[in-house]
Amino acid sequence: KTNATITAIGGFVPETILDNKTLEKMVDTSDQWITSRTGIKERRILSDKTLATSDMAAFAIKNLIENSNIDPSEIDCLILATSTPDHILAPTASIVCEKAGLKNAWGFDLNAACSGFLYALSVGASLIESNRYQKVLVIGADQMSAIVNYEDRNTCILFGDGAGAVLLEPTSSDLGVIDNVFKTDGNGIQFLSVPAGGSLFPASEETVANKKHFVQQDGRTVFKNAIKGMSSACQEIMERNELASEKIDWIIPHQANLRIIQAVSDALDFPIEKVKINIEKYGNTTAATIPLCLWDFKDDFKAGQNLLITAFGAGFTWGSTFLKW
Numbered sequence: 001k002t003n004a005t006i007t008a009i010g011g012f013v014p015e016t017i018l019d020n021k022t023l024e025k026m027v028d029t030s031d032q033w034i035t036s037r038t039g040i041k042e043r044r045i046l047s048d049k050t051l052a053t054s055d056m057a058a059f060a061i062k063n064l065i066e067n068s069n070i071d072p073s074e075i076d077c078l079i080l081a082t083s084t085p086d087h088i089l090a091p092t093a094s095i096v097c098e099k100a101g102l103k104n105a106w107g108f109d110l111n112a113a114c115s116g117f118l119y120a121l122s123v124g125a126s127l128i129e130s131n132r133y134q135k136v137l138v139i140g141a142d143q144m145s146a147i148v149n150y151e152d153r154n155t156c157i158l159f160g161d162g163a164g165a166v167l168l169e170p171t172s173s174d175l176g177v178i179d180n181v182f183k184t185d186g187n188g189i190q191f192l193s194v195p196a197g198g199s200l201f202p203a204s205e206e207t208v209a210n211k212k213h214f215v216q217q218d219g220r221t222v223f224k225n226a227i228k229g230m231s232s233a234c235q236e237i238m239e240r241n242e243l244a245s246e247k248i249d250w251i252i253p254h255q256a257n258l259r260i261i262q263a264v265s266d267a268l269d270f271p272i273e274k275v276k277i278n279i280e281k282y283g284n285t286t287a288a289t290i291p292l293c294l295w296d297f298k299d300d301f302k303a304g305q306n307l308l309i310t311a312f313g314a315g316f317t318w319g320s321t322f323l324k325w
């Protein structure tokens with residue numbers, strides 16, 4: 001049987017830092033409140049208005065290529081997980097293929113909000129396992145600053161911009177993506193969405209005046225569901241793979257809130273020291289949090305180690321992936 005394994009990683013975060021002190025001047029909040037309630041100290045913002053999600057994705061691919069021996073023309077397929085496409089039409093993946101010089105790749109966008117990268121990793125792994133593709137790029141990229149209202153303290157403190165990329169290749173070993181648990185609950189839409197700009201509420205003067213093109217959320221409901229969703233998806237995959245807590249080397253959770261991560265670690269009775277956390281410097285970059293974590297901590301992962309990756313996001317969407325490094 002062919003498995004899909006991660007053979008290269010790249011990442012990109014914009015240079016501009018938006019720290020809690022600066023946010024204090026923008027909305028009624030404090031560094032103390034943000035740090036204690038979320039764990040976030042700063043986030044990166046794509047301040048160059050000529051750039052967008054596709055550029056961050058292309059920069060992450062460039063970084064991946066610099067760190068590996070592959071030629072862009074060798075890539076067969078690109079899956080771009082994003083909730084902030086450059087345009088509603090056409091797919092951002094097409095723009096990324098062009099900007100990154102992926103001459104022989106086909107590509108598509110996948111929108112599963114904060115779970116997007118994990119869903120995309122599973123789809124990419126299936127393409128490799130089919131034996132029809134040799135090199136599949138899976139990207140998580142989001143420019144959350146484009147859809148966040150910087151007058152709303154409930155949301156603007158949480159999000160940042162960034163992109164992460166992984167390359168999947170076939171292996172006949174027992175390494176790579178082993179198993180996934182994925183869930184979707186459309187009832188969650190009322191608690192977290194960007195209501196306007198799609199087919200239900202196309203852009204109009206009214207939707208703009210009512211700020212319906214920005215992220216709206218019921219933070220407390222999302223918070224509770226995120227803990228429940230990620231914990232139960234991890235438990236399900238652990239039971240199915242007879243993966244006792246002691247057998248897991250690292251957990252890589254979606255970075256939405258440090259207290260969510262802590263609660264998931266507690267629910268799994270798993271030591272927090274072995275949970276990868278970088279939320280303090282990037283905030284919630286939606287589909288990019290997990291690949292940016294893999295990128296930041298790649299030197300800690302050793303061949304054969306068991307990684308449990310978990311995500312929760314708008315939709316609601318959630319899940320967990322068992323990966324042997």
Ligand code: ACO
Pocket residue numbers: 028029030033034037038114153154157158192217218219220222223226254255256257284312313314
């Ligand atoms: N600064 C100061 N006070 C604030 C701020 C702020 N930035 N934001 C909210 N408050 C106030 C509220 O108005 C409220 O005041 P009140 O009691 O007078 O009404 C008080 O703080 C407590 O508000 P809560 O919403 O109960 O605070 P909570 O502890 O739940 O933290 C937060 C809010 C950080 C949004 C949390 O609920 C959260 O992280 N939820 C998950 C949201 C999320 O991550 N969404 C992203 C996408 S989905 C995902 O990635 C999982």
